[in-house]
Amino acid sequence: MTKALALIAAVAAFTATSVSAEGLPERIKTAGKIIIANTPNYPPMEYKDPATNELKGLDIDLGLALAKQLGTKVEWSDIGFEQMVSSVTTGRVDLIHSGMTDTEKRRDALEFVDYMRSGAQFYTTMNHKDAIKTEADLCGKSVGMSRRTTFPDETAKWSAANCEAKGLPAVKVVGTEGSADARTQLKQGRVDAAVQGSETVPYLIALEKDAYYSVGKPFTAVYQGIGFSKKDTELRDAYVGALKALMASGEYKAIFAKYGLEDAALEGIYLNGAPAK
Missing domain, CATH: 3.40.190.10 (Periplasmic binding protein-like II)
Incomplete structure (x- = not known):
């Protein structure tokens, strides 16, 4: 040419x-x-x-x-x-x-x-690694997430299908002022786990080495x-x-x-x- x-x-x-x-x-x-x-x-x-x-x-x-x-x-x-x-x-x-x-x-x-x-993704801090190994371990636990997002409703639906339907206690949904507030409450031990978008959890894990780990796979697809x-x-x-x-x-x-x-x-x-x- x-x-x-x-x-x-x-x-x-x-x-x-x-x-x-x-x-x-x-x-x-x-x-x-x-x-x-x-x-x-x-x-x-x-x-x-x-x-x-x-x-x-x-x-x-x-x-x-x-x-x-x-x-x-x-x-x-x-x-x-x-x-x-x-x-x-x-x-x-x-x-x-x-x-x-x-x-x-x-x-x-x-x-x-x-x-x-x-997708919505559960995660928590490394000090929970012995108590929270799978999503089922979150039943009955307090989980923080931004109240302004779709995460509270999505988590409640997940809990109804995967906890209450199996005779397990419901996830305690804790609405926070945002994802940063959820992480703060998680670090302070005020909640046992948290929810964020699946695109952000790997970033957090890479940013703070040995601080967080994801629990299971994303439980929604959006x-x-x-x-x-x-x-x-x-x-x-x-x-x-x-x-x-x-x-x-x-x-x-x-x-x-x-x-x-x-x-x-x-x-x-x-x-x-x-x-x-």
């Missing part, structure tokens, strides 16, 4: 996969930025570097890559998780990208472009999604195009590989928990 033909092929490939600012709503094109709700307390998905206060994490890298693909910039808005849905529906922010699980209940107010697999107002279909569709482009270029998988989460990456586009048609 001549250099000229190679250049033409490269341009054609770029044109086929890139998304421009033309696909964005007029308000975002005018502002030159997308305002994204994010709570940076969920490593390795989103967190602040303690040395520099810089936002880091898989969600941050992916959010910036998507915005770049769309030809715009990101303004991160640090909003409490419980306020995120209302912030999108009232127009305070443009979308949510913050480790949010795509659930049927949340679909009452939001549309989701899913971008990774996840998707995490970027949340949009149901009326903001133009922005949602622009993100679908941008995500397709990142998947086609290999940048999407490279971001997941950076955090050792290759198994959490999706092979195609999912909307509201189902493959896009």
